[in-house]
Amino acid sequence: MLPLQSVCAIVLAISLSGCLEDPIPGPGALEWNQVEWSQGTLHFALVRPVEEGTGPHPVIFALPWGSGSATLVESFVQRYWLTEPAARGYYVIAPEVHGPTLEGAADEIIPAIFAWMEANLSFDASKVALVGASNGGRGIFFAALSQPDRFQTLLGLPGQYGGEAVDLAVLVGKPIWLLVGELDPGWVTGTQATIALLQDVGITAVSNVVPNQGHVLDLNDAQLLDWIDEALGR
Numbered sequence: 001m002l003p004l005q006s007v008c009a010i011v012l013a014i015s016l017s018g019c020l021e022d023p024i025p026g027p028g029a030l031e032w033n034q035v036e037w038s039q040g041t042l043h044f045a046l047v048r049p050v051e052e053g054t055g056p057h058p059v060i061f062a063l064p065w066g067s068g069s070a071t072l073v074e075s076f077v078q079r080y081w082l083t084e085p086a087a088r089g090y091y092v093i094a095p096e097v098h099g100p101t102l103e104g105a106a107d108e109i110i111p112a113i114f115a116w117m118e119a120n121l122s123f124d125a126s127k128v129a130l131v132g133a134s135n136g137g138r139g140i141f142f143a144a145l146s147q148p149d150r151f152q153t154l155l156g157l158p159g160q161y162g163g164e165a166v167d168l169a170v171l172v173g174k175p176i177w178l179l180v181g182e183l184d185p186g187w188v189t190g191t192q193a194t195i196a197l198l199q200d201v202g203i204t205a206v207s208n209v210v211p212n213q214g215h216v217l218d219l220n221d222a223q224l225l226d227w228i229d230e231a232l233g234r
Contacts, residue, residue, distance in 0.1 A: 055122030063136030099139025106146035
């Protein structure tokens with residue numbers, strides 16, 4: 001297996017070249033695409049389902065941790081979303097974006113990516129799960145509040161929202177699950193506060209404190225997909 005640095009160099013070279021004649025990677029492999037918006041070019045990773053021709057397929061829309069760089073997009077996808085979603089028939093879309101940026105940019109970025117998806121993928125718009133970790137876990141709330149009709153469920157690993165409860169009312173009816181490490185006290189507090197905000201507007205969200213874990217969670221990807229499958233009614 002190539003070192004992560006080598007893989008990142010390869011996928012970045014592909015994304016920056018924009019060469020339309022490059023072969024499309026197979027299922028369970030990460031490829032890069034791009035869209036334009038008012039601030040320039042936005043790159044995003046794509047993982048295709050194993051049986052892509054049997055669509056329309058559900059989607060996992062994944063917001064990365066940290067700064068949201070290409071390297072961090074890849075590490076986030078590889079940790080949770082590279083193989084199990086593809087085996088279960090999902091597309092995975094992971095934009096190179098800093099989650100908190102979506103507070104002011106989601107109304108442009110999200111529609112631009114979905115327009116590309118509509119032109120290039122056979123996906124089920126009624127089965128899109130929005131997932132994110134750390135800054136991406138903040139970003140899931142900004143994305144969902146800006147474009148609530150595009151996402152049917154939210155998963156934070158961890159995730160939190162620091163605004164007002166009334167903002168979250170548009171998420172009523174969407175299953176929400178927030179996980180946080182026991183050894184990550186600031187995020188435990190933020191997760192609990194977010195659950196309280198959700199409950200204030202009538203949303204029954206689920207949270208779990210994962211024992212003996214810190215900020216980057218070591219989780220069973222099959223269990224995550226089991227929950228997403230159920231949340232999307234699959």
